[in-house]
Amino acid sequence: MAGIYDFTATSLAGEEVPLKRYEGQVLLIVNTASACGFTPQYKGLEALQRQLGPRGFSVLGFPCNQFGKQEPGDAAEIGEFCSTNYGVSFPMFDKIDVNGGSAHPLYQYLKSEKSGLLGSSIKWNFTKFLVDRSGKVVARHAPTATPEGLTKEIEALL
Structure with a gap:
């Protein structure tokens, strides 16, 4: 069975990035949007x-x-928005689908590992998946969970 490090994703700059690049790190994988009520979470992220x-x-x-x-x-617009408005320095990837038949394989995997309260589908922007250093998906958090509220949980994995 595939694991988190078996996937690749395209960066905003168009580079194919193997997730193996992040092996050994604790990851918070988030589906984002620039015009959402939760967009200010970029600051906390x-x-x-x-x-x-x-x-x-x-x-x-x-x-x-x-x-x-x-x-x-x-x-380009997404990168400019994140940089200008929130000073985002973490890796941002190209726009993807997270649900449906065209969902990115990474998100198919994440959803199969951790279902939400209402099933596996992602319900909205800023759903967060926490991955430990070994690549295990250890938690899924709703869009309403603030990045700041996850600090202790992340620190426990570091």
């Missing part, structure tokens, strides 16, 4: 990255336009 990154942690952001068409931009 960036704070986690800056605070915990030196200890072997990384946020991985995956823009998605499947919820209310809240990520309409192309890769």
Whole structure:
């Protein structure tokens, strides 16, 4: 069976990135959007990255336009928005689908590992998956869970 490090994703810059690059790190994988009520969570995600990154942690952001068409931009627009408005330094990837037949294989895997309260489908932007250093998906958090509220859980894995 595939594991988290068997997947690749395309960065906003168009580079194919093997997730094996993040092996041994604690990861918080988040489907993001630039025009969502939860968009200000970018600030908290960036704070986690800056605070915990030196200890072997990384946020991985995956823009998605499947919820209310809240990520309409192309890769350049998404990158500019994240940089200008939130100073995002963590890896951001190209826009993907997280649900349905065209869902990115990584998200198919994440959902199979940790179901939500209402089943496996992602319900909205800023759903968060926490992955430990061995690549095991250890938690799934709803969009309403703030990045700041996950600090202790992440630190316990570091």
